[in-house]
Amino acid sequence: MIYNKKWTLKYKGEVKETNLSKKINISPEISQILNNRGIENEKDAEIFMNPSLEYLRDPFLMKDMKKSTERIKKAIENKERIYIYGDYDVDGVSSTSILYLYFKSIGFPVKYYIPNRLEEGYGINEDAIKKIHDDGCDLIITVDCGITSVKEVELANELGIDVIITDHHECQSEIPDAYAIVNPKQEDCNYPFDMLCGCGVAFKMIQALTDEEEFKTSMFDYLEIVTLATICDIVPLIDENRIIVKNGLKLMKEGKNLGLRELIKVCGIETNKIGSSHIGFSIGPRINASGRLGYSYLGVQLFTTDNEDEAKEIANILEGKNIERQMIESKMYKEAEEILSSDERFKDDKVLVIAKEGWQHGIIGIVASKLTEKYYKPTILLTIEDGEATGSARSIKGFSIFDALVSCKDLMNKFGGHEQAAGLALDAKNIDELRVRINEIADYNLSKEDLIENIKVEYELKEDSATLDLVDNLHKLEPFGLSNPSPRFIMRDLLLTNIFKMGKNKQHLKIIVENKKSYECVGFNMAYLADNFQLGDKVDILFQVDENNYNNERKVQFLLKDIRLSHPKSAVTNNLSMKLFEKISPENKDSLYSVNTSEEDLVIDIDGDKNINIFDYIEEDTLVITNTLNGFYRALSDISLTDVEYEINFNYINEKNNKVQLIFSPNIDKIDLKRYNRVILYDYLYNKEEYSYLNKNILNSDNIIKYYGEEDKIYLKNIIDNIVPSREEFINIYKQMLMSKELHLNLDEIKRVFKILPLKTFIILKVFKELNLLNFEMNYEDNTVTICLLQKPDKKLNLDESLILNNLKALKQEYVKSY
Numbered sequence: 001m002i003y004n005k006k007w008t009l010k011y012k013g014e015v016k017e018t019n020l021s022k023k024i025n026i027s028p029e030i031s032q033i034l035n036n037r038g039i040e041n042e043k044d045a046e047i048f049m050n051p052s053l054e055y056l057r058d059p060f061l062m063k064d065m066k067k068s069t070e071r072i073k074k075a076i077e078n079k080e081r082i083y084i085y086g087d088y089d090v091d092g093v094s095s096t097s098i099l100y101l102y103f104k105s106i107g108f109p110v111k112y113y114i115p116n117r118l119e120e121g122y123g124i125n126e127d128a129i130k131k132i133h134d135d136g137c138d139l140i141i142t143v144d145c146g147i148t149s150v151k152e153v154e155l156a157n158e159l160g161i162d163v164i165i166t167d168h169h170e171c172q173s174e175i176p177d178a179y180a181i182v183n184p185k186q187e188d189c190n191y192p193f194d195m196l197c198g199c200g201v202a203f204k205m206i207q208a209l210t211d212e213e214e215f216k217t218s219m220f221d222y223l224e225i226v227t228l229a230t231i232c233d234i235v236p237l238i239d240e241n242r243i244i245v246k247n248g249l250k251l252m253k254e255g256k257n258l259g260l261r262e263l264i265k266v267c268g269i270e271t272n273k274i275g276s277s278h279i280g281f282s283i284g285p286r287i288n289a290s291g292r293l294g295y296s297y298l299g300v301q302l303f304t305t306d307n308e309d310e311a312k313e314i315a316n317i318l319e320g321k322n323i324e325r326q327m328i329e330s331k332m333y334k335e336a337e338e339i340l341s342s343d344e345r346f347k348d349d350k351v352l353v354i355a356k357e358g359w360q361h362g363i364i365g366i367v368a369s370k371l372t373e374k375y376y377k378p379t380i381l382l383t384i385e386d387g388e389a390t391g392s393a394r395s396i397k398g399f400s401i402f403d404a405l406v407s408c409k410d411l412m413n414k415f416g417g418h419e420q421a422a423g424l425a426l427d428a429k430n431i432d433e434l435r436v437r438i439n440e441i442a443d444y445n446l447s448k449e450d451l452i453e454n455i456k457v458e459y460e461l462k463e464d465s466a467t468l469d470l471v472d473n474l475h476k477l478e479p480f481g482l483s484n485p486s487p488r489f490i491m492r493d494l495l496l497t498n499i500f501k502m503g504k505n506k507q508h509l510k511i512i513v514e515n516k517k518s519y520e521c522v523g524f525n526m527a528y529l530a531d532n533f534q535l536g537d538k539v540d541i542l543f544q545v546d547e548n549n550y551n552n553e554r555k556v557q558f559l560l561k562d563i564r565l566s567h568p569k570s571a572v573t574n575n576l577s578m579k580l581f582e583k584i585s586p587e588n589k590d591s592l593y594s595v596n597t598s599e600e601d602l603v604i605d606i607d608g609d610k611n612i613n614i615f616d617y618i619e620e621d622t623l624v625i626t627n628t629l630n631g632f633y634r635a636l637s638d639i640s641l642t643d644v645e646y647e648i649n650f651n652y653i654n655e656k657n658n659k660v661q662l663i664f665s666p667n668i669d670k671i672d673l674k675r676y677n678r679v680i681l682y683d684y685l686y687n688k689e690e691y692s693y694l695n696k697n698i699l700n701s702d703n704i705i706k707y708y709g710e711e712d713k714i715y716l717k718n719i720i721d722n723i724v725p726s727r728e729e730f731i732n733i734y735k736q737m738l739m740s741k742e743l744h745l746n747l748d749e750i751k752r753v754f755k756i757l758p759l760k761t762f763i764i765l766k767v768f769k770e771l772n773l774l775n776f777e778m779n780y781e782d783n784t785v786t787i788c789l790l791q792k793p794d795k796k797l798n799l800d801e802s803l804i805l806n807n808l809k810a811l812k813q814e815y816v817k818s819y
Contacts (some may be wrong), residue, residue, distance in 0.1 A: 005376070005562050006452050007490060007542055009641045010036040011459040012615030020045060029465055030473050033458050033487050049476050051243040053219065059208040062201075063189035064180040068164045069208045071139065071179060076108050080138035084112040085124060086300075087144045087198070088362075090287045093299035094229035095143030095166075095202040098222040100304050102206045105221065111135070114296040117362045122423045123416065124149040133159045142166060144198025147183055148416040150176045166201045168194075168235075169416055170402055193239045199229030200244065223248045224257045225303055227479075231276050232284035234420075236483035245479035249274060259302035262315040263287075276479040277486070286318045289325035293362055329363045330505055336367055336381065350442035350451060351404075352379040353435035355391070355428070359383035365392035365421070370525065372396060376453040378404075378442065380424070382431065388413065390425040398450050404441050408434055455542060455562060457641070461489035463516050466556055471547045491515070492540040492637060493566045499535065501527040509560065513541060520548065523560030538566040540637060567633035575783045577629055578747050582762045582778060583650050584665045584719065606684065606691055608706035614680070617705050618642050620658040621677040627665050628715035631683035631708065635662055673697040680705045684716050687814035713819070720815045723808050725760045730799060732756070733764050737774060737789045747783045767802045 011032055021031035023042055039045050047055075059065050075082055082103070086096030096112050103110040115128055123145045129152055132140065139162045146153070146165035153176035156163050162179040171185055182201060184194035196204070203226045207215055227248025230241050237245055252274050255261035260283075264271055267282040290298045298321075302314040339354050340346045352371060361383055368381040372394040378401055382391035395401035400419040405412065411434050415424035426434060480486040491513075498512035509523035509530055521541060523529065533539065543558035568577055618624075618639055626632040639646045639660055646660035663671070668690045673679070679698060685691055695701050733754055737743070745753060754761050765787065768774045776787040799805055 004452070004564075006454045007457055007562070007641055008454055008643055009457050009459060009490075009615070012641070013459075013613040015459055015462070015465070026476070027470070027473055029461075029470055030476065033474075033477060036458055037484065048242075051246050053216075053243060053247055055240075055243055056207070057191070057193065057204075057240060059204040062182055062184055062191040062204060063186055064182050065205065065208050068166075068180040068182055068205065071162065071164060072141070072209060075139045076106070081136050082108075082110040082139045082141065083132050083135075083137045084110060085128070085132075085140050085142045085145070086112060086114045086296075087122065088114055088117045088296035089144075090232040090284045090299075091198045091229045092144040093287055093296055094199040094225045094303070097300050097303035098199060098206060098225050099141065099143055099202050100300065101221060101225075102209065104304065105218065111137075112300060114300065117293075117296065123414075124152040126152055126155050129156050129159065129161070133161060137161055139164065143202045144168070146176065146178070147181070147185075148172055148176075148414075150174050152176075153178050166198070166205055168196055168198050168201050170418055172406070172416070195236045195239065195241060197230050197233035197235045197241075199226050199233075200235070200241065203244070220251060220256060224251050224260055227252065228260070228279055228283060228287075231279040231479065231481055232288070234482055237276075237479050237481035238483045241481075242479065242484070245276065245481070249276065249279075249479060257303060258308060259305055259311045259314065262308075262311040263302065263318065266315045266319045275475065276481060280481075285325075286322045288366075289322040290318050293321050293325060293360075295321060325363060325366075328360050329366050330507075332359055332363055333367050333370060335359075336371060340371075349435070349439050350377060350446050351435075351438045352377050353382070353431065353438065354379070355382035355384055355389055355431050357384045359391075361390060365394070365423075368392045368394040373525075374528070376451055380434070380438070382424075384428045384431075387428050388425060389428045389431055391423070393417070393422040393424060395420045396450070396453070399442065399446055404438050407441055408437050411437070455488065456485070457490050457542060458487045459489065461491055461545075463491070466491075466517075466519070466545060466558075468547060468554055468556060471545055471556065474545065486544050488542060488544055488561055490540060490542050490641075491519075493538055494519070494541060496533055496535060496537045496539050499530055499533060501530055503527070511560070511563070513539060519556070519558055521558040521560040521563075523563070526560060529563060533563070533565070534569065536569045538569070540564050540566050566637060567629060575747065575780050578758060578783070579650070579778070579780055580629060580632060580664050581759045584723070584759060584762075606688065606706070607710075608681065608684075608708035608712070610707060610709045612705070612707065614638055614705075614707050615642060617678060617680055617707075618644060618660060619678070620644060620660070621675070622660045623671070623673070623676040623679045624660060624662045625666060625679060625681050625683070625685070626662070627683040627686065628712070628719060630715045631712065632662075632664050635680075635682040668693050678703040678705065680707055682707055684708060684713055684819075686716075686720075686811055687818040689814060689818075716815075717819075719759065720812055722757055722759050723763065724805070724812050725756070725764050727799065729756050729760055730764055730767070733761070734768070734773070734797075737787065741789050743785075743787045745785055745787075747785070750785065763804075763808065767799065767805050770802055770804050771797060771799075773797065 015028050015032045017028045018031045020034065020040065021028050024045055034045055034048065039048050084096050084099050086092040092114065096114060100110065100112055113128060113132060115125060120128065124142065140156060141164045143166050145167060147167040147169050153163050157177060165176060165178045165181045165183065167183045168185060171183065175181065182205060183189065184191040184196060203222055206222060210218055223244065227245045230245050235241055252260065253272050255271055263283055263286060264274065267286065269278045269282060287299045290296060298314055298318060302311060302318065305311050335356060336354050339356065340352065346352060352375065364381045364383060368379045372379045376396055378393065378395040378399055380391060380393040382389040393401045393405065401422050402417050402419055405415045405422055405424060411426050411430040413425045413427065415422060417423055474487060494513035494515050496511060496513055500510055502508045502510050507525055507527050509526040511521045513519050513521060521543060541558065541560060542562040543560050546557050546559050547554050548557040624635050624639065626635050639662060644660050646662055648662045674697065679694060694704055698704055736754060743753065750758050750761055765776045769776060772790060774787060774789050776785055778785050
């Protein structure tokens, strides 16, 4: 069973009450999440849950802040014409809005310019500079852009316009010759926190321009908008970002900004329950939608208006633009998927570079993000127009797309961005070369393991803890985002009772799972997983805890983030299960074993304990032995939740490596036990002799962990009961082969054709192969077995001559004797 994503528990074990939970009166579940974030004492917990605005840093620690504010004050004094130059996304619109509101509050008229995304693209452009110059501009203040605009700033200088750049994007080797640059990411900037979004930097400039006492009050005029930008720009929600967002969310519940209040109403969000997820998934996309379709100014108008009717009108227009954006996005996503499926090369590419004529400039970034999330590969999406390709790039953890583009800058006309996201433009003729070169970089920097998303999970949530109280308590940990992610949990071994697709385009997934209770789980944009499961499967789920409030009835709902099989409902239709069955019986006479132990050496204590915390024992150089499908899937689930690398072995590899080795139904005497620090048994062994052999060959018997219970003996008994086929069953298969001569069966046909269990079928086939009666081969890629009858034997077939069958009979006898 191969998992598409790796799940790793931050805390392995049962959640219990702690000193911290007692001292500050929080639940053990919340206390453990704080502990997972490195917060272990009262003071740190208080600062985390109640970050005060008093902790905002001195803005003048930022390079060029004093120089910038002095220039702005001089412009105000001399009544110069100031332009705010923003960007078209949420961060740029928000930055423009708060700076405009500042000048409005002091009664100084300024203008703003936001480029049309469809016509002008990202950042400062020369035509815009000329337009602004023609309007008599003396000073341009950029927000959320400008750090890469070397030529454009040079043009502004030639035209006699001073430029103050405020930005937060990565700096390239050449910095623009601006009057001043306020960007905490500059190498020679000593500001202690460099993770502010563009609007955060603009907010610090307003702080620097305002009297300290006055700012304590006036900051609330901007805080909601800065919060919106901080969440939507996906910057780490720590330090000043956490202070801003925690307090800004409280302010949003009061609805101080008129335009934002109306937009929240349009989204259908209850103001008193607004959280960071609402900002990121409902409000932000509506601002972005207008920018993506070329109407960025609407966002600034919304956030700066004093007129309630105008605010309502703009909010409704933004809603309409968002619906339009969704339709375009859906079409583009489908086309991108068609391109991926039509070219085999994309399967091996570690970076997806996809281009097409006619795609909407503004929507490309969203689609690139969705493809990156689905395939967990860095993705560059480009639209081609008039011989030029422009687009967006999104990346995964451990691969800086910005650095990769820097290495390919000779192919670029323009690019800029972050480690995880970037914008770019290049000649269409260079697309193939970009694809080749960026994949060469990825081949060097990314391993196969890097392309498996590792989802960090807080802990395994007990059913009794999945309550509305937990939902309410989790709000105390908000805001969630980068560096403080929404807590994710797992539940295992749940019965899948319903599964269906929902949404206008059937793009969302909804499942019902149950154990003691029934749970409704919704997976947004996860409908593609539906075909991997069927009703009756036992599944593990990874999720966020949320609530569904319908007709004033609150109930717990899970936001699904991943789902996988605990173990398949039917081994017959599962290729890994069939592979395990096929390995229960020996391959040939060289695989036979007999563990001989004298009576006095027999180990009496074979009882196991399932109440231990197994995660305390799974570490490097550990051998995990399983003898049943149930034990195998339990072990696989546990091991996969650790940070330790593991291998599933069907043969006994004796080369030294540090990985956990998971072996199914092994011949104990064929294993080099001395290479392992510990052995974990997830099932009873076949007999007491095997326990004795283990004890003799493991230096410390305390390192043999028996992780099973009395009920697990039933699973082993089922195997033993079927491990020696009857003579009639041998005859039945032989007659079937005489009629058919050759059979090519998929796994679910084996039981139907031979009318016996798959385990017995494989044992009979192996015995016949040993006796040269037939040959068979398994193909695990397409789940088929090919069986060919050989020439009729010269003499009557004697099953007693089969070493494999005699060995299995002996194994059964030893089992009966032991148990």
